[in-house]
Amino acid sequence: MDIVETEAKHTSGVYAKQPLVIVRGQGAVLWDENNVAYLDCSSGHGVANLGHAHPRVATAIYEQASKLITLFETFPNDQRAALMEKLTAFTPGLERVFFCNSGTESVEAALKFARVSTGRTAILAAMRCFHGRTLGALSATWNKHYREPFTPLVPDFSHVPFNNIEALDQAVSAKTAALILEVLQGEGGVYPASPEFVQAARRICTDRGALLIIDEVQTGFGRTGRMFAYQHFGVTPDLLCCAKSLAGGLPMGAVLIGENVKNLTPGTHGSTFGGNPLSCAAALAALTVMEEEDLPRQAAEKGVYLIQKLKAIPSPLIREVRGLGLMVGIELKQKAAPYLKALQEKHVIALNAGLNVIRLLPPLVISYEQIDQVVDALEDVLTPGSSEGIA
Numbered sequence: 236m237d238i239v240e241t242e243a244k245h246t247s248g249v250y251a252k253q254p255l256v257i258v259r260g261q262g263a264v265l266w267d268e269n270n271v272a273y274l275d276c277s278s279g280h281g282v283a284n285l286g287h288a289h290p291r292v293a294t295a296i297y298e299q300a301s302k303l304i305t306l307f308e309t310f311p312n313d314q315r316a317a318l319m320e321k322l323t324a325f326t327p328g329l330e331r332v333f334f335c336n337s338g339t340e341s342v343e344a345a346l347k348f349a350r351v352s353t354g355r356t357a358i359l360a361a362m363r364c365f366h367g368r369t370l371g372a373l374s375a376t377w378n379k380h381y382r383e384p385f386t387p388l389v390p391d392f393s394h395v396p397f398n399n400i401e402a403l404d405q406a407v408s409a410k411t412a413a414l415i416l417e418v419l420q421g422e423g424g425v426y427p428a429s430p431e432f433v434q435a436a437r438r439i440c441t442d443r444g445a446l447l448i449i450d451e452v453q454t455g456f457g458r459t460g461r462m463f464a465y466q467h468f469g470v471t472p473d474l475l476c477c478a479k480s481l482a483g484g485l486p487m488g489a490v491l492i493g494e495n496v497k498n499l500t501p502g503t504h505g506s507t508f509g510g511n512p513l514s515c516a517a518a519l520a521a522l523t524v525m526e527e528e529d530l531p532r533q534a535a536e537k538g539v540y541l542i543q544k545l546k547a548i549p550s551p552l553i554r555e556v557r558g559l560g561l562m563v564g565i566e567l568k569q570k571a572a573p574y575l576k577a578l579q580e581k582h583v584i585a586l587n588a589g590l591n592v593i594r595l596l597p598p599l600v601i602s603y604e605q606i607d608q609v610v611d612a613l614e615d616v617l618t619p620g621s622s623e624g625i626a
C-alpha cells in the first residue's frame with residue numbers, strides 16, 4: 236500500500252497533506268516510514284509539550300486501558316477526581332472544571348457558560364484571534380477565510396482590536412456576556428498581549444459584569460514559561476479554556492471555572508466522552524511529569540536561548556522575532572510557506588501562523604543541542620546567497 240496515495244484518495248479534502256509519512260516519535264524527534272528522523276517544532280500544533288511517546292503517559296494509558304476506559308461523568312471515578320484536584324491546584328481561584336475532548340469544545344462550553352451565567356448574549360473577541368472551528372467558536376474566530384463559507388454564524392459576536400484598551404473600553408457594555416482572549420495569539424501570528432491590555436480587560440469586565448474567558452488551548456501547560464500564560468499578567472480569568480497538551484497527547488479539553496460563573500445546573504451542558512477515565516489517567520500522568528520535570532521553567536529558559544539565537548541570524552528576510560517561552564514566531568518580509576518546505580527538506584518540521592510567520596512550537600523537552608540544529612537549519616534557509624537558501 237502506498238500510504239500517501241491511499242490518504243490522498245480517501246481524504247475529506249480539508250487538509251493540505253504533506254508528502255511525508257510519520258510513523259513514530261520520541262521526545263522532540265519524529266521518524267518517517269524509512270526511518271529518517273525529523274526534529275519536530277510543531278508538537279502536533281502544540282500538543283506534544285512532553286515530547287512524543289512519553290513513557291509515563293504511555294504506561295498510564297496502558298494501565299488504565301485495561302482497568303476502565305469509559306464512564307459518563309454522572310459517576311465519580313478515582314482518576315477523574317485525582318485529575319480535578321491536580322489541575323485546579325495550578326489555577327488558584329478556579330476550583331471547578333468541565334471536561335470535554337478538544338479545544339473548540341472547551342471554547343463552546345465557555346461561551347455557553349458565559350451566556351447562561353450572565354443572562355446576556357453578546358460575546359467580544361479580538362481581531363486576529365483563533366478559537367476553533369465549530370460554529371460557536373468559529374463565530375468568535377477572526378479569520379474570514381475560516382468564517383465566510385459558513386455564514387450565518389451565531390449572532391451577537393463582535394471583534395475589537397487586540398491590545399487597544401480604549402476600543403475595548405468602548406465595546407464592553409451591559410449586554411456583554413464575555414470577552415474571550417488569547418493572551419498570546421497563536422494562529423493569528425504569535426502576537427503577545429501587553430500586560431496593560433490584559434489587566435485593563437480584567438478590570439473592565441469586572442466593572443461591567445461581563446466574564447473574562449482566556450483561551451489557553453495553545454499557550455497552556457508550560458508552553459510560554461508559566462503553567463498558564465495568564466499567570467504572566469497577574470490576573471485571573473473567570474473561565475479558562477484548555478486542551479491540546481492537557482492529556483500528554485490524548486484528546487482532551489477542559490474549562491476551569493471561577494466563582495463568578497453561575498447557573499451551571501444539571502443538563503445545562505454535557506459531553507459523552509468528557510472526563511473519561513482513560514484521558515483523565517493520561518492527563519494526571521502528564522501533569523505529574525510537567526511538575527516533576529518543571530517544564531514551565533524549561534520552556535522559559537530554552538525560549539530565551541532560542542529567541543536570542545534567532546535574533547542573531549543575519550537575514551534580511553526576517554522582520555521580527557517574537558514570542559514567550561517556547562512559543563516563537565519569526566515574521567518574514569514574505570510568505571512563510573516556501574521556507575517551511577525548505578526547512579522540512581532539512582528535516583525540521585515547523586508551522587506557519589498567518590501568511591508571513593514561521594511558528595516554532597517544539598516539545599518543551601527539546602535539548603539545547605536540538606535547538607542549535609533548528610537554528611542552523613533556519614539560518615541556512617533564511618540566508619540568501621548561502622547555497623541552501625531560497626533566492
Ligand SMILES: *Cc1c(COP(=O)(O)O)cnc(C)c1O
Binds near residue numbers: 342366417452453478
Ligand atoms: C488549537 C486551538 C483551538 C482549537 O482546538 P481544537 O482541539 O483543534 O478544536 C482553540 N483555541 C486556540 C487558541 C487554539 O490554538
